Amino acid sequence: xxxxxxxxxxxxxxxxxxxxxxxxxxxxxxxxxxxxxxxxxxxxxxxxxxxxxxxxxxxxxxxxxxxxxxxxxxxxxxxxxxxxxxxxxxxxxxxxxxxxxxxxxxxxxxxxxxxxxxxxxxxxxxxxxxxxxxxxxxxxxxxxxxxxxxxxxxxxxxxxxxxxxxxxxxxxxxxxxxxxxxxxxxxxxxxxxxxxxxxxxxxxxxxxxxxxxxxxxxxxxxxxxxxxxxxxxxxxxxxxxxxxxxxxxxxxxxxxxxxxxxxxxxxxxxxxxxxxxxxxxxxxxxxxxxxxxxxxxxxxxxxxxxxxxxxxxxxxxxxxxxxxxxxxxxxxxxxxxxxxxxxxxxx
Ligand code: UDP
Numbered sequence: 001x002x003x004x005x006x007x008x009x010x011x012x013x014x015x016x017x018x019x020x021x022x023x024x025x026x027x028x029x030x031x032x033x034x035x036x037x038x039x040x041x042x043x044x045x046x047x048x049x050x051x052x053x054x055x056x057x058x059x060x061x062x063x064x065x066x067x068x069x070x071x072x073x074x075x076x077x078x079x080x081x082x083x084x085x086x087x088x089x090x091x092x093x094x095x096x097x098x099x100x101x102x103x104x105x106x107x108x109x110x111x112x113x114x115x116x117x118x119x120x121x122x123x124x125x126x127x128x129x130x131x132x133x134x135x136x137x138x139x140x141x142x143x144x145x146x147x148x149x150x151x152x153x154x155x156x157x158x159x160x161x162x163x164x165x166x167x168x169x170x171x172x173x174x175x176x177x178x179x180x181x182x183x184x185x186x187x188x189x190x191x192x193x194x195x196x197x198x199x200x201x202x203x204x205x206x207x208x209x210x211x212x213x214x215x216x217x218x219x220x221x222x223x224x225x226x227x228x229x230x231x232x233x234x235x236x237x238x239x240x241x242x243x244x245x246x247x248x249x250x251x252x253x254x255x256x257x258x259x260x261x262x263x264x265x266x267x268x269x270x271x272x273x274x275x276x277x278x279x280x281x282x283x284x285x286x287x288x289x290x291x292x293x294x295x296x297x298x299x300x301x302x303x304x305x306x307x308x309x310x311x312x313x314x315x316x317x318x319x320x321x322x323x324x325x326x327x328x329x330x331x332x333x334x335x336x337x338x339x340x341x342x343x344x345x346x347x
Pocket of ligand 1: 191192206208221
């Protein structure tokens with residue numbers, strides 16, 4: 001299939017791009033490189049350095065070629081930042097998605113896969129798995145922006161017959177098991193990459209936000225899903241879209257506390273991870289763990305890499321080989337991209 005991926009230079013998007021290539025699909029990427037990295041897009045993939053706010057340019061790309069499926073990852077994605085910049089988040093995520101959805105619907109795209117989020121369930125405290133049909137109560141403008149996009153897709157289906165999958169995924173983590181790609185954000189805010197940098201001595205003490213949550217050890221619980229398992233799910237749902245639109249939770253159904261993540265990193269690396277308590281971070285729900293029964297049943301998907309040790313192991317390996325991430329590669333030509341670069345950091 002001929003696939004157009006927005007945000008394909010970002011963490012999850014780039015892993016889905018190599019998953020699509022490995023499965024034999026043709027891929028092109030649109031990315032404005034505001035948070036993604038040119039070096040994360042493999043050679044052989046066409047790259048459009050565009051902002052989705054540019055409706056005219058997007059429409060041109062959709063009108064000039066026939067795309068079998070569009071996969072939409074490009075978005076602002078930090079819960080905490082969205083609490084500080086609510087209208088920026090709502091506007092940026094929703095308007096860019098509307099530009100894309102409208103261009104797709106009007107140019108006859110039949111399949112659309114949307115990266116939604118578990119953050120749209122963040123509104124109330126839960127201490128059981130979140131079912132696929134749980135009530136949406138976003139606790140942040142970020143979560144709300146994703147829900148608005150899901151609603152736009154409902155209308156694109158009803159009025160234009162564009163089938164879509166909204167994948168509400170939980171905490172993407174880990175790195176390509178073949179070492180071709182990894183996780184890199186600037187600034188980094190996510191627990192696992194920060195903790196790995198701490199254990200590798202690339203940064204100072206890790207701060208653990210909050211120790212008074214109503215969980216087994218007082219720290220937040222998250223459902224970490226390996227990014228390669230996420231990529232597998234994307235590829236499976238594309239096939240389903242010939243028939244109908246779907247909305248799925250996507251997690252591995254296991255929750256780990258922040259302290260358990262720290263322990264897993266110490267166990268896998270064989271090193272002490274220096275950490276300290278810090279106040280709660282705004283917008284953080286106590287527990288987010290998925291019940292992904294529906295996608296398992298309807299697509300046969302199940303996670304293969306999502307044990308916390310494999311997640312940590314793959315992330316650690318990538319970071320050891322790429323202590324500067326993609327940063328050193330920023331701005332270089334695609335021809336210089338190589339699967340594994342940089343010096344290994346000695347543990
Ligand atoms: N977290 C932490 N210290 C950090 C970064 C994150 O304690 O330096 C916590 C955060 O408060 C949350 C969990 O780790 O409880 C997962 O946060 P992350 O930002 O990785 O993902 P989110 O669940 O917010 O999407």
